[in-house]
Amino acid sequence: MALTLENVSIRLGGHALIAPFSLSIAAGETVTLMGPSGAGKSTLLSFIAGDLEPPFEASGSLSLDGADLAPLPPERRRIGRLFQDDLLFPHLTVAENLAFGMPRKNRAPRIAAALADAGLEGFGDRPPHTLSGGQRARVALLRALLAGPRAMLLDEPFNKLDQELRAAFRGFVFGHIAAEGIPCLMVTHDAADVPENGRVLLLKDTLVTHA
Numbered sequence: 001m002a003l004t005l006e007n008v009s010i011r012l013g014g015h016a017l018i019a020p021f022s023l024s025i026a027a028g029e030t031v032t033l034m035g036p037s038g039a040g041k042s043t044l045l046s047f048i049a050g051d052l053e054p055p056f057e058a059s060g061s062l063s064l065d066g067a068d069l070a071p072l073p074p075e076r077r078r079i080g081r082l083f084q085d086d087l088l089f090p091h092l093t094v095a096e097n098l099a100f101g102m103p104r105k106n107r108a109p110r111i112a113a114a115l116a117d118a119g120l121e122g123f124g125d126r127p128p129h130t131l132s133g134g135q136r137a138r139v140a141l142l143r144a145l146l147a148g149p150r151a152m153l154l155d156e157p158f159n160k161l162d163q164e165l166r167a168a169f170r171g172f173v174f175g176h177i178a179a180e181g182i183p184c185l186m187v188t189h190d191a192a193d194v195p196e197n198g199r200v201l202l203l204k205d206t207l208v209t210h211a
């Protein structure tokens with residue numbers, strides 16, 4: 001499973017926001033995208049997820065394992081997305097949050113196993129507001145992963161966590177992505193977030209270059 005962008009460019013209000021570039025992310029690989037605020041990083045993730053709207057205009061091709069994604073609406077792309085302040089549904093329990101978007105088969109045991117794996121054994125029946133920020137962040141990631149995504153987009157996913165939690169949570173996230181064998185594009189401002197030996201791209205002044 002590889003995520004491939006070919007000659008992708010994005011315009012905003014008649015100006016280039018991102019000049020044409022190409023990128024292929026391999027199965028299990030996390031590529032990091034860095035760059036100044038307002039450079040267009042989140043916009044690029046929206047293009048990949050399929051929910052980019054005017055005034056943005058994109059061109060170029062996007063494929064997953066060789067299959068063109070352009071004709072597919074966001075929900076049929078099966079691309080997971082995790083934002084820096086991902087919200088859990090407050091009126092649902094942790095387990096109900098995790099069940100959201102999951103295939104029906106073996107749901108309960110898969111949820112229990114995922115919670116145990118995340119150090120959250122027995123948290124299934126709790127409402128999200130009784131969890132710490134770091135615990136909620138883990139649940140949000142599990143929810144994205146359990147939905148069976150074919151690729152993952154992370155937008156500053158560790159920002160809300162304190163330093164100690166960041167290190168543990170990073171290992172947890174990259175471990176899952178590698179184990180699931182899905183390509184991942186991560187936006188971050190913190191060089192410490194970059195996985196070991198991971199590729200880093202810089203988006204600056206419309207240009208995407210290798211950092």
Ligand code: ADP
Pocket residue numbers: 012035036037038039040041042043044054055
């Ligand atoms: P980044 O994630 O790199 O900080 P964004 O992708 O969020 O940047 O934004 C890229 C540019 O697009 C910014 O200059 C921002 O002000 C602009 N922008 C974001 N959303 C809109 C919108 N709905 N309409 C017009 N401009 C927008």
Ligand code: MG
Pocket residue numbers: 041042043155
């Ligand atoms: Mg952003």
